Every structure is written in structure tokens, then in C-alpha cells.
Amino acid sequence: MIEYREIREQLLDHREQLNRRLNQITREVRHSDGPLPSDFSEQAVERENEEVVDALGKAGRQELKQINRTLSRIDAGEYGICAACGEPIPEARLEVLPYSEYCVSCAEKQDHTG
Numbered sequence: 001m002i003e004y005r006e007i008r009e010q011l012l013d014h015r016e017q018l019n020r021r022l023n024q025i026t027r028e029v030r031h032s033d034g035p036l037p038s039d040f041s042e043q044a045v046e047r048e049n050e051e052v053v054d055a056l057g058k059a060g061r062q063e064l065k066q067i068n069r070t071l072s073r074i075d076a077g078e079y080g081i082c083a084a085c086g087e088p089i090p091e092a093r094l095e096v097l098p099y100s101e102y103c104v105s106c107a108e109k110q111d112h113t114g
């Protein structure tokens, strides 16, 4: 069984970074909970910031989920095996798409079915 130690360490590293960034984002959102600036253009900027922060937070949380899922797949010995057909996923693919759960042909099928 391949342990994917390097990928695992990368994922753990990445998860830590993400957690830190998400904490920061959360703090920033709280900070902007105060009264809106009276100036209209400033209000617009503030709202835009909130939207960006919100989008970042969502993307970050989404990625955290993927990381956790991938880590548990590694721990379960399921990582690198296509979840649909059970064939090994080429390592080159995993390097580009470390979260992928499907081999190339199954991933394409999934795309077509949505």
C-alpha cells in the first residue's frame, strides 16, 4: 500500500494555512459588523469587501472539507483509487488534482452527468 506521505503532509500544511486564513477572515467580518460609514461610496466599498470576504470564506471552507475528506481517504487506504471503477488513479493526476477521487475517464463521465 502506498502511504502518500508527501501528499498527506502537504494537505496537513495546507489545512493549517487555510484554518489560519479562515480565522482571519472571520475576524474581519466581525470587525465590519459595526455601523456602516455614512458616506455612500464608502458604504459600497464596505459591502463589496464583505462579499469578497464571504466568497473567500466559502471557498476556504469548501477546500477544508475536501482536504479532510482526502486525508480520511488516505488514512483508510482508499486514496489514489478511483471511487467509481476501483482502478488506480495515475500519480501524475494526483499531483495536479490531489483531491480527485476518480480516474480520468470516470471524472469525464461524472462531468457529463453533472
Ligand SMILES: [Zn+2]
Binding pocket: 082, 083, 084, 085, 086, 087, 102, 103, 104, 105, 106, 107
Ligand atoms: Zn474510474
